[in-house]
Amino acid sequence: MSEPISPFTSTSGKRVTCMEMLQLILDGQVTSEQREYFKAHMDNCMPCFKSYQVDMAIKQLVKDRCCGEDAPGELILQIRAQINQKKA
Amino acid sequence: MELEEGPRQSYNNREKEEVFNNEFLPHINSMYNFGYRLTLDRDDAKDLVQDTYFKAFRFIESFQKGTNAKAWLFRILKNSFINDYRKKTKEPTKVDYQEVESYYNSEDVDRQITPDLRVDALKDMIGDEISNALNALDVDFRTVIILCDLEGFKYEEMAKILDIPIGTVRSRLHRARQLLKEKLSHYAKSMGYKNTEP
Numbered sequence: 001m002s003e004p005i006s007p008f009t010s011t012s013g014k015r016v017t018c019m020e021m022l023q024l025i026l027d028g029q030v031t032s033e034q035r036e037y038f039k040a041h042m043d044n045c046m047p048c049f050k051s052y053q054v055d056m057a058i059k060q061l062v063k064d065r066c067c068g069e070d071a072p073g074e075l076i077l078q079i080r081a082q083i084n085q086k087k088a
Numbered sequence: 089m090e091l092e093e094g095p096r097q098s099y100n101n102r103e104k105e106e107v108f109n110n111e112f113l114p115h116i117n118s119m120y121n122f123g124y125r126l127t128l129d130r131d132d133a134k135d136l137v138q139d140t141y142f143k144a145f146r147f148i149e150s151f152q153k154g155t156n157a158k159a160w161l162f163r164i165l166k167n168s169f170i171n172d173y174r175k176k177t178k179e180p181t182k183v184d185y186q187e188v189e190s191y192y193n194s195e196d197v198d199r200q201i202t203p204d205l206r207v208d209a210l211k212d213m214i215g216d217e218i219s220n221a222l223n224a225l226d227v228d229f230r231t232v233i234i235l236c237d238l239e240g241f242k243y244e245e246m247a248k249i250l251d252i253p254i255g256t257v258r259s260r261l262h263r264a265r266q267l268l269k270e271k272l273s274h275y276a277k278s279m280g281y282k283n284t285e286p
Contacts, residue, residue, distance in 0.1 A: 023262060027236060029243060057210045058218075058268065062237040065218045071120035075134055076113065079141045086146070 007033045018048050097149045111157040126169050140165040163249045209276035221271035229264035
């Protein structure tokens, strides 16, 4: 079965590559039509399918593991003190 | 001064406090983490965040209530990092961004789409592997991953925060992710995962 016409268009008129589609999908910067198109595209494109799985897993890991610790409690007090000093 | 853009607002003292408390301070943890990821030092991160909030208060009338405070604060912090901190500490980046962009726009780019990492290897990275791999990237690559993947900024917001075109945001993000993947691949190998592609 052939893929439907691509709703991805490049501003320069250049062919939109798998990588460009993948990046937009990964970052949620697509329309529902583009999302559906990409889902169908992945059925026929093994590199896209594999990359999508890995890239999504890395993105989720970054989100889960790199949010770090909260700002130290005294930081807000120091900020306020600096602002009040300037006001005075 | 780069913060003075858009129509100037007029706030009384009570309104200034309200904007500061309700729109700026809720982002302090994200700001601190951003500062830490840029400097890789907790004390420097504190200084950077303190300086950012001080500037934000000083230029509060450049900020329109109810608009994107988080992006505005991130932009101030990034500029403080470049103008005040980076100059004092290290020489500027040696990454050739022209090359990054040319590659992104070339036909070669799809050849690298197949990852040499497996999802099950990533699932076993339960320690600091991801964080360390991210910290090991050049600061400009680290920055785009933090803004996009951690903080959820859209390309357009990132372009404004970083003062670069959207096309550059996308090419830099692509390269940053490739480099992160390479580092994670090394970890996967050291964990005993043979490479990945048959």
